[in-house]
Amino acid sequence: MFLLHFLLVTSVLQLSYTASIQDEYKTYKGYKLYRVVGDSQEILKLIKMMNQLAEIPFYDARGARGDILIAPELVQIFEERVRLANLQANVEIGDYSEIIRSEKTGSRRKGSDFSWTAYYDVDDIYKYLQNVSKSHPDSTELVVGGQTYEGRQILGLRINTPSENKSDNKPVVFIESGIHAREWITPATTTYFINELLTSNNPDVTALRDQFDWHIFPTVNPDGYHYSMTRDRMWRKTRSKSSTYCYGADPNRNWDHNWLQHGATNNPCDYQTYGGSKPFSEVETRTLSEYIASLENLLAYVAFHSDAQILLVPYSDSVEHTDNYDDLVQIGKTSLEYGRQVNGEEYGGPATAAEILYKASGGSMDWVREKLGTPIVYTYELRGSYFHWPAEKINEQGDEVTQMLLGLFKEAKNLGYY
CATH class of the missing domain: 3.30.70.340 (Metallocarboxypeptidase-like)
Structure with a gap:
């Protein structure tokens, strides 16, 4: 019976594969x-x-x-x-x-101003960053964090407001978002946070902006993100050709930290956790790591994912703790409490992924902590349901993230990190 089912499924899947090549959107x-x-x-x-x-x-x-x-x-x-x-x-x-049908309604609106009531493709996000840099020329500039397999730039925005003392060497904060293509809420929330930093009248937010040299990247996997928008909503990986029939690697399993040891596979056709042919086999992770390593005075690295609703600290594949683990937990708890006061939402953690989620090796956060010694390193898993979050409610998570980052850096300052 099992063999019969197997043969039947194999036949159907072959037809599905052929059809998927021809279809515009899965x-x-x-x-x-x-x-x-x-x-x-x-x-x-x-x-x-x-x-x-x-x-x-x-x-x-x-x-x-x-x-x-x-x-x-x-x-x-x-x-x-x-x-x-x-x-x-x-x-x-x-x-x-x-779910896909509901997301298409009102999303990716052509010819309209950029907003936070719709999801936008990578070109629209990049246009937004370009427009922001033009409208705030004294405090922002476009930065390129790397390249992609399909020839795109990994485009980000640097926010560094002028200081009275021009010799000030502000601490650097790096924000990574959208490394997993299908997690649409993360680029949307990150652009929302950019807008808050640059337009908010809240003195706490403006003070947060002015204290740091921000390097913010809404989508560090733009090829995969574009593919999830135009062809396959559940696509997670990059778009490099990895075998005769299969494409992409998981860019959050491809960093040179305990590569392929936990939570990753060497199967190129795995839809989720193929770690690549070797550490940094993907041009996206390789070039982005070089950009991050070039940043002097890097104080904090913050990554956004969805949708486990938890806060993670390094290391993702171990229950052994970093030397400042207790500080990271204390800072993280303050961050989550700030976020909770916005919508009453409780997040799990702070803890390592190995403790409250699953073991996963080869991630960006762990590489940044281990190789660069960056003291403040977190991954926020935002809210949602199987990678869906209503576009008209993007601002809810945007407000949460803004407050969580306020709480994070307030407590980090209290503990003497800057």
């Missing part, structure tokens, strides 16, 4: 999002088996529960395997295409 019509509960090892075996059978666009295992997105032609074999493993599976989303 609809995910009929794809079901399952929540699986039971023995953690059986859940991992289930995910591994499904990945060997087909390209699974999304999966996530955390202890005794797992989430997995299943194509309609795989539903029967998936549910049979769940039964054989003595697991329980409930449908969380009956048709993922409905």
